[in-house]
Amino acid sequence: MLRLSKKVEYGLVALQHLAKRGGVSTVREISDENGISYDLLAKILQELKRNGMICSYQGVRGGYTLMLAPQEISITRVVDALETDNSLTECTSSSECCSREEACTIKGPMRELQTAMSSLMNSVTIAQLL
Amino acid sequence: MLRLSKKVEYGLVALQHLAKRGGVSTVREISDENGISYDLLAKILQELKRNGMICSYQGVRGGYTLMLAPQEISITRVVDALETDNSLTECTSSSECCSREEACTIKGPMRELQTAMSSLMNSVTIAQLL
DNA sequence: ATATATCGGACTGTTTCAGTCTTGTATGCT
DNA sequence: AGCATACAAGACTGAAACAGTCCGATATAT
Numbered sequence: 001m002l003r004l005s006k007k008v009e010y011g012l013v014a015l016q017h018l019a020k021r022g023g024v025s026t027v028r029e030i031s032d033e034n035g036i037s038y039d040l041l042a043k044i045l046q047e048l049k050r051n052g053m054i055c056s057y058q059g060v061r062g063g064y065t066l067m068l069a070p071q072e073i074s075i076t077r078v079v080d081a082l083e084t085d086n087s088l089t090e091c092t093s094s095s096e097c098c099s100r101e102e103a104c105t106i107k108g109p110m111r112e113l114q115t116a117m118s119s120l121m122n123s124v125t126i127a128q129l130l
Numbered sequence: 131m132l133r134l135s136k137k138v139e140y141g142l143v144a145l146q147h148l149a150k151r152g153g154v155s156t157v158r159e160i161s162d163e164n165g166i167s168y169d170l171l172a173k174i175l176q177e178l179k180r181n182g183m184i185c186s187y188q189g190v191r192g193g194y195t196l197m198l199a200p201q202e203i204s205i206t207r208v209v210d211a212l213e214t215d216n217s218l219t220e221c222t223s224s225s226e227c228c229s230r231e232e233a234c235t236i237k238g239p240m241r242e243l244q245t246a247m248s249s250l251m252n253s254v255t256i257a258q259l260l
Numbered sequence: 261a262t263a264t265a266t267c268g269g270a271c272t273g274t275t276t277c278a279g280t281c282t283t284g285t286a287t288g289c290t
Numbered sequence: 291a292g293c294a295t296a297c298a299a300g301a302c303t304g305a306a307a308c309a310g311t312c313c314g315a316t317a318t319a320t
Contacts, residue, residue, distance in 0.1 A: 001276080002134060002209065002216050006309060009219050012236055026265065035230045040310055046267065059318025060264045075243070079132065084307095086132050089139050100165045106142055109259050113205070113251070120246055129239050131307080136278060156296065170279055176298065189287025190295045214276095 007082045010036050011044050015078065016129040018054065019070040024063040044082065051081035071127035076118055088114045137212045140166050141174050145208065146259040148184065149200040154193040174212065181211035201257035206248055218244045 017030050027045055031038040045064055048054050053073055054064045066073075079086050087093035091100075091107040092114045098104050147160050157175055161168040175194055178184050183203055184194045196203075209216050217223035221230075221237040222244045228234050 001213055002132065002218075003220075004132060004218050005307090009236070016235060028265085034235065037310055039312075042266075043268085049266095056266060057318085058264095058266045058316075060262095061319060062265045062317085064266090083131055088132075088134050090133075105146060105164065106139070106259055109254070113254055116250055117247060120250060121243070124239070124243055129236055135276090158296080167279055169281075172297075173299085179297095186297060187287085188285075188295095188297050190293095191288060192286085192296050194297090 004079065005083055006040075007044050007047075008079055010034075010041055011048060011078050011082050012075070012126070012129065014041060014045060015048070015053065015066070015070075015073060015126045018064060018066045019126050019130055024057060024061075024065050026063040029063075047081055048078075051077070053077070053081065069127075070130065071125045073126040074122045075124045076121040079121065088117070134209065135213055136170075137174050137177075138209055140164075140171055141178060141208050141212050142205070142256070142259065144171060144175060145178070145183065145196070145200075145203060145256045148194060148196045149256050149260055154187060154191075154195050156193040159193070177211055178208075181207070183207070183211065199257075200260065201255045203256040204252045205254045206251040209251065218247070 013034050013036065014030050017034065018025055027038060027042045030036070030045075031041045045054065045056075049056050049064070053066070053068055055067045056062065056064050085093060085095060089106075089110050091098040091104045092110050098107070143164050143166065144160050147164065148155055157168060157172045160166070160175075161171045175184065175186075179186050179194070183196070183198055185197045186192065186194050215223055215225060219236075219240050221228040221234045222240050228237070
């Protein structure tokens with residue numbers, strides 16, 4: 001379907017939320033205000049943290065804050081952090097072997113298209129979501 | 131995973147094949163030469179036909195030919211013909227109602243990104259695959 | 261201490277995807 | 291006329307991905 005996963009969608013919403021507020025927000029706050037499942041969002045924020053986009057504070061009065069400026073967080077980065085693989089076709093993937101390898105006649109042009117799309121998503125950042 | 135379906139991948143390969151050969155090709159020919167399941171490819175070609183990209187001849191010595199010039203067939207068109215929905219997020223879809231409608235805070239920018247990606251895929255045609 | 265929050269993994273139901281199978285229809289060739 | 295070829299069309303299946311839930315553990319401010 002060529003669609004971003006809900007994880008990415010919710011991740012973007014959460015990052016936008018953090019950027020707008022500026023300070024520390026809890027998962028509960030973000031999930032309530034944006035109508036997102038608490039448990040699901042919690043996992044997403046953990047992944048974003050591992051990626052270095054946000055940092056966390058445990059315990060009472062804890063939560064998450066941005067670690068980067070909004071304009072430093074591109075959609076590409078969010079996608080890479082939250083989706084296992086990100087390649088238009090099997091033959092443009094770095095992690096997979098093309099099952100039709102020898103026979104794959106569209107690899108070259110697909111790679112170019114992939115690159116163009118990546119740089120497009122690289123040019124859009126959380127700052128544009130504000 | 132933000133990946134084109136196998137249907138689109140095979141569709142592109144098949145259209146490239148038809149463009150290269152110029153004349154009539156059977157499903158069997160295309161599937162054999164490109165290592166694609168016959169049955170699956172057959173369905174794909176039927177869909178491409180319904181979309182007006184190719185035309186078919188039944189019976190002995192039948193098969194498929196292009197109905198359009200390769201440069202007239204964009205990747206967008208192939209995707210639209212073969213994938214049920216094509217929108218980055220639920221909120222940029224024309225056919226769906228956004229389940230988080232009122233709360234959706236990223237709709238605008240996502241629509242822009244969607245447009246940019248569409249026009250990118252619109253600028254690449256079968257002619258570029260030759 | 262305790263309430264608040266993140267951390268982390270297991271688990272489940274649903275949907276999508278890729279591929280197969282079967283039956284029917286059209287048509288060129290002998 | 292009969293047959294082999296090739297498209298037409300839809301039902302069906304197994305596997306994978308997705309979205310979401312649940313539970314127990316850890317850290318920390320008050």
